[in-house]
Amino acid sequence: GQGVKQAEAPAGKDSKKPVIKIGYLPITHAAPLFIEEELGKSKFKQFELQLVKFGSWPDLMDALNTGNIQGASVLIELAMRAKEQGIDLKAVALGHKDGNVVVTANDIQQVADLKGKSFAIPHKFSTHNVLLYLMLKQSGMKLSDLNVVELPPAEMPAALAEKRIAGYVVAEPFGARSVAIQKGKVLFQSEQLWNDSVDCGLVLRGDFIRSNKDAVAEFVAEYVKAGAVAERKDAQAKQILSKYMSVEDKVLDLSLQWIKYDELKLDAGSYKELQTYMKEMGLIPNPPSFEDFVDNSFIDEAMKR
């Protein structure tokens, strides 16, 4: 460790490489970030990467909105909301595809069984909320038919095990956790409810993008490469992931089964679909337009290489 740092310091001084601070939560959905840092550390030419771990989405958003970090792997809906509130953010890539599961207590057989029960989501502005909405809609129910509570993801498995809630939908590995200890089961995979669903995205601050185009280009390129590594889900990927997340192997394996890391580009179609849902649910009356919010130039460039 130390030798590397010493070798790195003078180089950093000479070229004044910009530091990209990226906020994340320790969830399986941020795997490309972990791999990018782990494999690329000290090899990046245009920038230095610094990952900053947060304990909850609101804490992460505070840091992102105030410019204390340059970007984050964050719920895309939350970033849209910030954008709508006037924070200059751009989504440059996705974190993953699929891999959100609706977990319920073992005695829940169908969606109708949830009626009148408590159901947990991590955040109002989340794909999970949308997934819940879609699930209910498909079964002809409304959000008001059950008691939706926002709960820190870490609290969900315990709440389910003690039957305080009938189910939850949340990022991984929290869903896999309940399944692994047999306190819950998968009622739906996200793709059953919403094909090509959009969830966590890699978001950067607009001012940073504008003044550090080269750095961002390299960063996104490396990110896409890292996604490919993650998608292999081999021993190396798992070893890196467990270093950043330290969960039991069983849980990690299970959650990796459900996730895809290949196509990390946020395409206009999916985004439009998301916009529609957000409007339907009344979460964001005027979602930012695709052009305003999504900057696919870097990822397009990276995929060309």
Next chain:
Amino acid sequence: MSDSAAVRVLDLCKSFGSDRGDSEPVLSDISFSVEKGELVSLLGQSGCGKSTLLNMIGGFEKQDSGQIVMAGQPAARPNRKCVMLFQHYGLLPWRTVLKNVELGLEDSGLDASRRRQRARDYLRLVGLDDKQDHFPRELSGGMQQRVALARALALEPEIILMDEPFAALDTFTRYYLQDELLRIRKQTKMTIILVTHDIDEAVYLSDRILIMSANPGRLDKEIRIQAARPRDRGDGEFQHYRKQILEQFHFDRPPSPAEYSI
């Protein structure tokens, strides 16, 4: 050894452990007895063990050796027959005067109205029936001491123990309360043991004065005051007793200031 003794103290010894772990004798071989209806003063300098002795008689403190016999029975723990009056009165500040006097009667099987009546009677005896709904802090020191006295009297005890009852009062109030005490005593025929460091007070009030000296505390001398009552602090007989006691104290110790142990 007559049965008329209200309190008999026999070879009492007491020491307190000091900070350094060794124990210092505070009282050594104290013996005396008090007849029924007698008013006896314990007179001595600060720190000679007067309060300790009185606390032991009251049962608040255990002796190391020796015996205390009350009305023929060995005394062990505080009881209602022998009531202590404290220097700072020990009134409960959260109760009115009347409620303070009633305190001792509340678990005695008396019904509420008779209890109240009895408390009022004793308040009248000490001349405070018009203050029954005041709280202690609204009264002067002298009045508070009278309430404490009424509370003790309401228990109709056989013996009252008083620890420097008038020391915190000004001279004029003190004189008045001393007369009050004598008047009430005449009515109730109580046995009283009184601790004081005031020679005048001891001579004015007592049937008998027990003079204590310190390190360790012991009884030095007993003086029976035979002056007729009411006594006059200015007359020759009074001054004679006064002088006798003062000499007793000077007799014990050289006049060097360092030895005054103040």
Next chain:
Amino acid sequence: MSDSAAVRVLDLCKSFGSDRGDSEPVLSDISFSVEKGELVSLLGQSGCGKSTLLNMIGGFEKQDSGQIVMAGQPAARPNRKCVMLFQHYGLLPWRTVLKNVELGLEDSGLDASRRRQRARDYLRLVGLDDKQDHFPRELSGGMQQRVALARALALEPEIILMDEPFAALDTFTRYYLQDELLRIRKQTKMTIILVTHDIDEAVYLSDRILIMSANPGRLDKEIRIQAARPRDRGDGEFQHYRKQILEQFHFDRPPSPAEYSI
């Protein structure tokens, strides 16, 4: 109207606002003067305004009307020429005895070693040079009062005001300290104004006694004590003054207990 007066008090009035908003007169039309080197006692019952009067002389309280003149100049605020000794001594518990005595000398331009020397000298005067490194709480009440006296004396003031300086001490200590006060006064030729409610103390110590009565506080009578020193509390002349003062108090008020305002 001679210039030899250390303190001259002229038509002093003072009232305190009560809880109900109206103001009650506490002192009315007090006039007297104290000569240089004289020891004057203010004698009166509790609540007659003795402390208030002393506080006004010391400059701690403002008068409503009237004048206080000290050494020819109107007095306004507390100053080092006129030092107050408080009943509870006012020693700083976080300083040693020596440091307490030094307190008044610290900003007076004296260097550290001379300051220390002077503090030690006055501690020796009160007989406490061996206790200089003790903290106040390690001393008995009598010793603490002597430290406070040493602190006051170290300022070499012209006047010392004392508010019931010996009231909290036991009789024996009180007697001893009264003698000490007279001895020190002889050495230093201080002017002393002393508040007390103890008739014996006033007669034993004073050149002159000012008797105060209450509601509102006023000066009733002035008694010059001409008995030779050292005085004997037991002798006839002493008892004569005693009686005279007692009568003064009985004269004022009927003997009914309710009127004693205790």
Next chain:
Amino acid sequence: MIRQLTKTSHVLIGFVLLLAFWQVTVLIGGFEESLFPPPLKVGKAIVSLIENGSLWTHLQVSLLRFGIGYSTAVVSAVALGLTFGLLPRLWVYIDPIVQVLRPVSPIAWSPFIVLWFGIGNAPAIVIIFLAAFFPVLLSTVSAVRKVEPIYLKVARNLEMRRFPLVAKIILPASFPYIANGLHIAIGTSWIFLVSGEMVGAQSGLGFLIVDARNYLRLDLVFAGIICIGLCGLLLDKAVGLLERWIERQWGR
């Protein structure tokens, strides 16, 4: 009357100063409005909260939760405190446990609180309970030990039995210290309202703040802060009044 008026004017001037300081900070700092809303915007947010009635709802819920958590904490802590204060032999074993549990933030407990008490009202109440319980317990135990020995002597002299001793002597004699503990506890437990209402609650002032933060409506966060501050102040004053009322009953 006049005293009351001057006091109010002091309070008003204080707040005007605060508002001025706030506005100046916003202006000088050049902060983004959505990140650091100026007073006017917050004022509008408060008005809108009052108008749509949600402030009142949240307030009611919070006060209810707080009332339950605080009062159960007070009752149980005073009862246990009296017991432990009277049984010092037992307390020596309990004391170290309490000392170690006390400095742990209720937030740290939240996974276990969810496990044992579920979500919604219960965790909020439990967290408020925890925050109030320890200060009251500790101050009651030490209050019992500080009861003037002279009162206990009087009681022994009257041959009082255990129960009247506690009811007539120990409780009123230790009341001022206990009240002090109650006072401290109301402050600390009100502070934890926000934490308590983060665990699955869907209403309450704490939820209002958390929710507004999720919505990135920092003006509403500020509005919630102001409400919590004012309510905390009022609660504190209310406990103070209650305290003084009891003391007046007991003639102090």
Next chain:
Amino acid sequence: MIRQLTKTSHVLIGFVLLLAFWQVTVLIGGFEESLFPPPLKVGKAIVSLIENGSLWTHLQVSLLRFGIGYSTAVVSAVALGLTFGLLPRLWVYIDPIVQVLRPVSPIAWSPFIVLWFGIGNAPAIVIIFLAAFFPVLLSTVSAVRKVEPIYLKVARNLEMRRFPLVAKIILPASFPYIANGLHIAIGTSWIFLVSGEMVGAQSGLGFLIVDARNYLRLDLVFAGIICIGLCGLLLDKAVGLLERWIERQWGR
């Protein structure tokens, strides 16, 4: 010596009781091990934290942050408290502001704390500062007012000037109450360590707990709770010792 031994034995017995209670709860409640870890598992977690050295690192970081936040809070709050205590005319305007700010949880402030102080060490220090500042300020102000008038009279009699008055009379005379405030503050601010280290910190005991919670490693959460509890206890004792040391210097 013997007293020290019996005291230690009380502490030990207390903890054994606690462990027994904990184990019994796990057994009777039939809780899933991963949701409510039994003592043995937590013990192993603590050992592993010690062995890989991370406990020590987290502890150091937390103590450093706490030290900076607490000590700056104490210094500034005592200085301001002395000032306001001596200038009651000023305090009447400040008092209402303080009273409204005090009951607000530092968590509620966190969006603004991040805005002004960024992430990492600073917000943790600021939150600890806030948690310690108000109790110390309030207790200092009231301590200055409780200084026995007799000491002030002595000072006036000696014609003492402002500065020596504060240094020689007011500070030592009000010290016992200030110390009491310091004591309360160390407890409350330590409690907020967890909240403080939630805002983007990458190390520290609070981070350890939050992080372990997100990993669903509740045995580590428990380990963190135990460390925080023990450290809080030790800090409290340390302040107590310091307090007694100062008091001994001042002969009480």
